[in-house]
Amino acid sequence: MHFSSGQPVARSAQAAYRGSGTPCCPSSAASPATPWASFTLGTTKTAGVKCSNRTGHVLRLHLRNVHADYLDEFYGDNIGLVGEISNSLLSMDRLVHLDLSMNSLEGPSGHMPEFLGSLTRLRYLNLSGIPFCGRVPPQLGNLSNLQHLDLSCQFCTGRMYSRDISWVARIPNLQSLGMNWLNLSTIVDWPYVVNMIPSLKTLGLGGCSLQTANHSLPHINLTKLERLDLSDNIFAHPMARGWFWNLTSLQHLYLADTELYGQAPDALAHMTSLQVLDLSYNRNMGIMTTCFRNLCNLRSLDLSSCQSDGNIKDIIARMPQCPLNKLQELHLGSNNITGIMPDLIAHLTSLVVLDISVNNLNGGIPHGVGLLSSLRELDLSSNNLSGPVPSEIGMLRNLTILDLEDNNLSGHVPSEIGMLCNLIMMDLGGNNLNGDFTEEHFTSLMRLKELDLTGNSLRIAVGPDWIPPFSLEYTHLGSCQLGPLFPAWLQFQVDILLMDISSTGIVDRLPDWFNTTFAKVTYLDISKEIGGRLPRNMEFMSLQSLFINSNKLTGEIPNLPRNITFLDMSGNCLSGNLPSNIGTQYLSSLAVSSNQITGSIPESFCKAEFLEALELSSNLFEGQVPQCFGAKNISFLMLSNNRFSGNFPSFLKDWKQLTSLDLPRNSFFGRLPLWIEDLVELRFLRLNQNLFSGEIPATISNLSRLHHLNLAGNALSCAIPWHLSNLTAMTRKYVKDSTVDSDTYGNYSDMVHAYDFASVVLKGRELNYSIGIWDLVSIDLSFNQLTGVIPEEIAALDGLINLNLSWNQLTG
Template identity: 35%
Template sequence: MGTSTSVAVEYILILVLMNNFVALSANTANSDDHMGCIKSEREALLKFKQSLIDHSNRLLSWQGDGCCEWHGVACSNISGHVIKLDLRNPLSMGTNDQHVLGGVLHPSLVNLTHLNYLDLSMNNFTGPQIPSFLGSLQNLEYLNLSSSNFRGKVPQHLGNLSRLRYLDLSANGELDVDDLHFVSTLSSLKLLDLSVVPLVQAKNWLQSINMLASLVELHLGGCFIPHIPLFPKINLTSLAVLDLAGNYFNSTIPHWLFNISHIQVLDLRENSFQGCLPDEMGNLSLVTSVYLSRNKLECKLPETLGNLCQLRELDLSSNAFSGDVSNVFRSLSAGCAKYGLKNLNLGDNSLSGTIPDDLGNLVQLEHLRLDINKIGGLIPVTIGRLLNLRELDLHSNYLNGSIPESIGQLSKLQYLDVASNLLEGIVSEEHFLNLTSLTYLYMIGNSLVFEVGPSWIPPPQLVRIGLTSCKVGPAFPSWLQELRNISILEMSNASISDTIPDWFENISSSILQLDLSHNQIRKSLPKFRESLLPPERVNWRRAIFLDSNMFEGPLTLFPSDVGLLDISNNFLWGNIPPQIGNLMPNLGFLSLSNNHLNGTIPTSLCKMEFLEVLDLSKNQISGRIPQCLKELKTLSAVDMSSNFLSGHIPPLGSLILRSLHLENNSLIGEIPLANWLLLETLDLSQNTLVGEIPSWIGENLQFMGILDLHSNMFYGEIPKQLCQLQLLFILNLANNNLSGAVPSCFINLTAMIGDERSIGNRNTYDSVAWFGFTNSYYRLEEYVDNLLADIRGRELEYTSTLRFLVSIDLSGNDLVGEIPTELTCLSGLRNLDLSGNNLVGHIPLQVGNLSLLESLDLSRNSLSGPIPDSLTDLNYLSYLNLSFNHLSGQIPLGKHLQTLDDSSIYIGNDGLCGPPLHSCEKELPDGGQHVLQGTVEDEADQRQWFYCGLGVGFLTGFVGVCSILYFKDSWRLGLFQLVQKYYDKLLAMVAVKKNQLLSGKSFPVKFRSKTHT
């Protein structure tokens, strides 16, 4: 039996060798005998080359007869046939890279009948779709067309490639796949990657893929798959890698995912999965990596996590998991997971409790993230056992106490972040004893005291330091001079009250971001050197924050690569350097606000082609606004308020301005016509501007949210076009010479309508964010919009709370007519000021509809009639002024209005009565009589004065009559006797009435009329 088998094997081998010999002879006859290159295949490759666009000459070697030596071409050593074509872009930089191949794929490729490997990835082909002739390459085992800008429908002909093992069509976002049936016939397929290929219409996606029993890797991340079946029968018995990230299934996690017994990598990130993480997760005995971040999972974490013996990476971040974090560490450290777990990310959840000492049992940990939770208590001392730890992120929790010195034993630690906790105590040299690998150090937002000796040498690899709000000063830290590669240095609010030493210039060339703001650093600004950036970061612009210190002296220039410079709130004086724009052309954010700078605005600012934010406010700058600012096409926010600027406002063209502040200057003339279509804030108040308010403001500036023109010399009527500004929530036209009526069309200002929640959540502009960094602790610089407003009878400045202010101020004009009832529909109003006009009529009865109103001023008008009872419904009202009108009747009683007991609110309205003014009268039960309503003291006081007046009147009349008779002797004696008699009776009567009043007794008083003053 064995002999016959051997003979059969020898016979088969002979047949195979004879077949190969015949094939080789045929190929040799068809070739030019140049390195085995077959002529027909060479010609096919040349036709293929002619249809391509090759700007970088990647196919320069495609000439001559030896095609097997051409770039990207490989031939069989036996047959000489082309078996491999690899034209992948070697730089892998995407479709905009100059090395990409373009053009179309020529069908001559079908002549490469022995081709089993085709890679055209990372290019930019412009054909309408993946050519269907690729389905004719029957020997293909590897096909990679990823990131090559293919579009249109994926041809079903690809289903003919029965030998295909590897298919990658990923990152072709314009492909159209409405049916994955072609995949089900690829019986040999081991890897399928359709990442970022839209599968919105492919409803049968799982049924088709479920036919691939040999499939090992499946990548469907970012495919916009709308639905995942919850209860299918799965045949993917060989599947080891499953990537379904970024599909937003918005369902619970299907339990069948945890029944795939061979799964090793499970990626379910960003799918809006809800509910709990099932206990069946513990069944994945071979799983090494689980990614479930950025979902909506909740509940407690299952204790079965500790059963995952092969687990190396577990990422559950950015969910809503709750429960005690100590239970998580106990289950992990008690099970077999502790022997291999290297990466644990539980950040951005709702975990509470404390970190237990069991943490020290996870000795293989290299990355530990517990940031953005509710974890309290101490950092355990056992953390010093994690000798393999490279990353420790505990920021944004409630950790308290001091940082354990054992952390200094972690010699491999590169990233340490304990920012935004409740930590306190001293950070000493012991904490850095063996941290020789430390690169990132963040302790921002704690009450730590950074206390090291003058000879301390910090970890030499440190490149990023964040010590904001820690106590570092009062001296400027001398240990910084040892860090020649420092790139990020944040020591804002660090209690430094020193000067910046000269050696700082030596380390300045490596610093990309410096934040020394909110200290008390004195004397001159620091000197900076040009940065020594590596070639891959040549477009990085540096950021320097020196605001809110005590720097003095002239403004010195900084290196040309600085993109953000904030030196506001200091004591700088002198002129802005005339060449600032020429020597710092890369500035995108410049704030010199609140200094003592003078002189004029240099026109070289117009050379800053990247400038987005320019803040020169609160200085002593004079002269005119440069007209060349219209050339800065990126300019988004300009603030030149509170200076001594004069002249006309220049026409600034079609800038993309979002905020313009020129208030509190000496500008004259009219508002120039401008095409600021994106403008949201316009503040020209406190100038000497004239003319009518332009109607084009309402017609063109549809994004306007704040319009402040108060304290100018505008005249004419309020243009009704302002009513078209549906996003307007602050309107201030006070103290001008405006006439006409208050427009009733203000009811169209829909941004002023809403309840407290909708107003607070309003998506309105309040800042221009410019410098966006990747790390969460880098300072995101903003120009925060601001406004001075007369609210509650005093001037208030609004910045970060500006979005909550909804206000109309038309005071100090010559407006006439009645208050439109439509104003009471603006339910979001917090301030309404119509004082100092000539308004007549009644206060609208529906004024109580302004439920959020905090300040109401209608004083100094000619309003008449009663005060509406609905005014008592304004529960937030804290300032009210109705003085100097013609209001009458009783002041409404009850509710919140009673707390406003200042009589000056109502002064100048002779017809008003009731608290806090004098009392009103009431009918007595017996009819016809009236009493003064008020306190016993009020009644006693008034009645006492009445009787005193009655006595004086009687005496005056009596003396007048008797004086005629005085000169008769017979009457003189009788007169004195009579006067004495009545005088004694009057004193006795007053004494009696006084005793009655003091005893608390009341009595009626008759008057001739119903009113009495």
Template identity: 40%
Template structure:
């Protein structure tokens, strides 16, 4: 029995106020004041009661005045802490000592001492952040572990916030015991906690809840879901509900459920897989709703009768990133309280500013990635004048806006964010933009703007933090003496002209974390202040300029740097020591020299590009320790020696779960030697391997297919590999480029070529490959798909010349076995590789015929079979390849007539294609063929020709017979003359036979007479 309960006497009872004895048992009281406890009759006198009250009052005072707290609740909190396995930011570091009410995140009732609030939100999440992702890169790491049921001892808990911490995991659902706080809890935030499984409907027991956040991060590992939302309707007091990221695809009555909550003000159901019912719910009585977020769902239409159009209290409506097509209903004009309207990322058309004429409170308008059928001046002029001074944010990116930016834009005097990127805007950037003194974000990238930009465009923009003018044709003419009054965090000017001198006005921008001045026509030496000013950057891109200067010996002082792109300049020096958290480095196409350091830092590097420099020496073994390395490109340098033997180091390295392994290794055009790199057996994600133009030797290993199942590009040309082509190579179902040219390969071509599935599919099928977008190249497989930019180019021989493929590489399908010692016949199975664009088996010792079915390679653009010992006729099916633009059959033993027709007649320098085949004849050669010209005699056409001849003979016979019959039928004189002629012929024939018989008898008689 506790001191909070009734104290019984013999025949009467006394009620002790619960606040006086809360948290203390009789054992506690007995231990502190034994005189008031009477075991004989278990009664209390009035004097004893007064002593109890005085004692408990003293204890209560001590509990709040001396720094202690209720032991049972302190023990519960310590038990919760024991369930935390990782606390990187020392969030619970203060949880020591007796006063739990002074611990970080613990709030107690000043009167009773009970823990009433537990506020342990991850510090990166602000109170109103919408949760889609877990902790962003570079932000504080979350707590990890499990939620202990000991929290149930906090019987007066009203506020529980654990959001942003990884206290879930695969197979770990939201704990059901949290529903036991049904009498006290008014605030529950479990957002972004990586829980998995079905939402417990027991949460519907928390009838006192005012705020519920179950938002789930976008994740491939865990997934919160629910098939029924009816339990939500029990939360009658609920004011805000956030279930963003929870899979509600199968929930069909969600609209009805949420409209049953009379006090609901804030509803967030983003990224839930929801659609809107075809029969709209009307008369919903939803007069209290103010915020409605339904973005990232499956909504495909906007019915004018949908329930939210009539909710006159809505201030924020977000329907962005859905599948909504058609036009915006005029009903949007009735939402006069609307302050935020987000419709971006849909398929809306006919959007005009006049639609919003009644929205006088509009502050935020997002229409990006829709069809605005207006010029920019018309849109600005048609915008409701009553909202001009209230508009804060406008995003019209990717809306096909045309025209110029009008000077009347200055009427949006309080605008803080302006996004007009990826449109067709022309003309100059008006100086009136400089009058928007509250502007913080200006994004005009990827338009057709031109003209000059000077300091007058920025003079009054004191609050500017983010500016992106990249990919226009602007000439940024800012005086080197100008000192900006703003402090930028993001500065992007790529593709505009800022040079030829380095823009000195950037010297004062020390808070920039994203700087992009690539392709800005700068031809100057890197200033001495550069590395100091931009030491805080995360992303730096100065590529494709003519910037010179020597790199410093170390860049480790750039403690925040994650991506550095210094490529395509004239920088010199050694490779510096790299920042600790760097993930992407590109210093390609410069003039760096000297060997690579034995330890150059950047242990988390993922993309490492140093191609086209003057790096010499050997590749250090430090490369083996980079367990996150995805792309390594050291091509076109002066590297020598053998590759490091990484296999043992790799196998002994503890690789963290989910890490990304090597996917592209590009080493072409060096002087590297040794055998095929064995350490690649530990890189099962390898997609691209380019060892061409080196000195590698030995046989190709048979383990390639088994250990590198996703290999798509294998380029080994100009090495000294020998032996036969491993049969196992045909098991590489992803292989679409195989280049073994200029080696010492021998043996035959394997007949199992049909197994190369990536080569026996047409380009239309391959275009589904996630690589087929812009200039991306590498993809990682399994449960991690990551697309990596690759633009250094692949060197290939096609159409008789050496070409570099960058953006088109994903579409290239090529088989090049030229300049080897291969023998035997060209297998018919080669015609099954219908996706081939380039086929080159020249300069070998192939014999026999060209496969008759070679015409099945309908995608072929280049075919080279020259310098072999092929014989027989050229298949006529070759003329079926209409895409062919390069053909070389020279120096073989081919004979017969050269096929004609289709693309073959339009090829460049046609005679050289057939030179060295002395038995070929017919155009384009001067040697004529004997016999009539044949237009087409290939196997597929023989049956057609024969059947045509037979059909013609039958038709001619039938026609002639019919003419004779009709003539005799209607011409009697002809008929009589015809039959008389037949009778006369018959009489003459009989007479001749009789005479011959008589002569034979006489002759026979003469011979037999003695």
């Protein structure tokens, strides 16, 4: 086996790895007392090599990359061993256990080696997580002694395939078979094949693109099967027609995201060994009629995102009702469940996880919730629950997650919530709660890491010398009352990564400890009312997203954090030039509108190759826009109400993703280019109150997505272009592109909707349209020197709300 190694390898292990034909584990490396050789290859610390104590032959190679898992196997840094599996491995003719999983051993060809089928003594073979491609070699069917075979590769979906798995039936003693994420889409008879292996206990065929499970097996041989994973396939038939409901030995059944619909059959009641049942992310289960009362061993039931209807009381009544309650996890989130939660659910007191989020529950949270003493996770978010938070929640001492966000809960938060000594996450945001959140509410929350109280009318009422018992990582306190002084207790939160304290009534200056305390913060929203100056040395902070808009900040902008990606400083009183390092290569969105910033746009923007939105309007910028803009994917360029000059920027020709171009109230001059038609994504174009001259290019009519055009107040002459009927976005028949126009301005809607120069001249009056201007279908060519006849085609633009051609020399 060839590999690359970053560190020395123990000589005995190296010999074994190369496949020596002689006994390869000398006593110095593998004595009876220490039959394992532990070593490091690349970044992989392995369990190593096990040899026979009598002959020294290699019996076991366990080289799994233990630092990787299925979440990072393809994209993480823990690639483990790199290279290919060599046929020299065949000289290890006594090998019974081979585990090379989670490594990068696909080699140049990328194919799984066929010669592995010659290691006939193997009882255990694990190649999962190796990104092979091509056909699964049927020679693996020669491994007649195999008991465990795992070829799964989650992030290799579709790379490896098989059109015939009949070879699996030639492995008579196979107990565990994993083929998850292999492409088996052309195989129809797969249930008949696996039914020929009565020894199977575990079968994983998740994500294999299987087309159906609607089979009728005359006899079920899989009487020992305990675990079956068929999730992420494309069955698309009634759930009740699945052949697997007769597998009464099953303990774990995974059918998530298989496009099954309808209810499970009555046969489910006979599957009394079931411990885990996952039916989540299937479609249109309809009114819940399935009964789970007899499933006394059930520990986890997941029915989330199944488009299931029903009353919560009826659904709860269908849960297992047995002398010994074992149900620990109940997931009912993202359905259409209605009704009022029952107060007494004695048969569910064993619950550890209860998730009924994103439904239509109403009424209050029952006081009986305090009886669920084993609960660790309670998620009732995104419902229509009303009334107070019951004080009995304080009895749930094992609770680690409490999520009640986005309901209509009201009143004061009970101080008993401070008794939840194991709580890690508390989310009460998006309710109508009021009153004080005092030190008593936090008394025992030593483990709290995430706190969300956003959108309530709560006041954080703690003393100036209070030291919190917790160290938060995520805190959302927007719209709560924290001020007027900057909260002193935040200086102890040195582990915060994300913080929202916007609109919290703080009218203080930023404290001296701001930079050091929040050095780890990557997302910070501190908009509204803050005064003073920005602190120096911000460039050493970890900030990636900073929203400090609509404050009363003054002075110059200091050097900014080096990894800044999203920055909004609009609506302050900032002055001076932009800092020289503002155009970092990571910058994606910059908004500094409505300040008093002077000078020109720094040349550092030439390096901002990922910039998508630039909003500099209503400042005192001057000079020409740099021609070296490195970005090619900018969607929004907003420079209105400054002192910019020069010709229409030629670099815009390469900006094929430009959606909004806003340059009014500047001193741009010259002719509009014919290549303006190349800006095919343009929806919003305002060039009014500049010094542009010459004719309006006829090619402008090719901008089929344009719905707002303002060229007023220039020195444009000649006739209005014909073919305006090509501006189809200005017609009522225009069908929006759902991938783009369902939200015309995408992730930047908040930015454009807050844009301050939202006005339009309508019938001689300049009106402030605020948000509406971005969706206003309008053409304004007024106050120019246009001549000739008004084109009749303009009448075809029947979606127009505003058409202003006044103060020209037009006829017709």
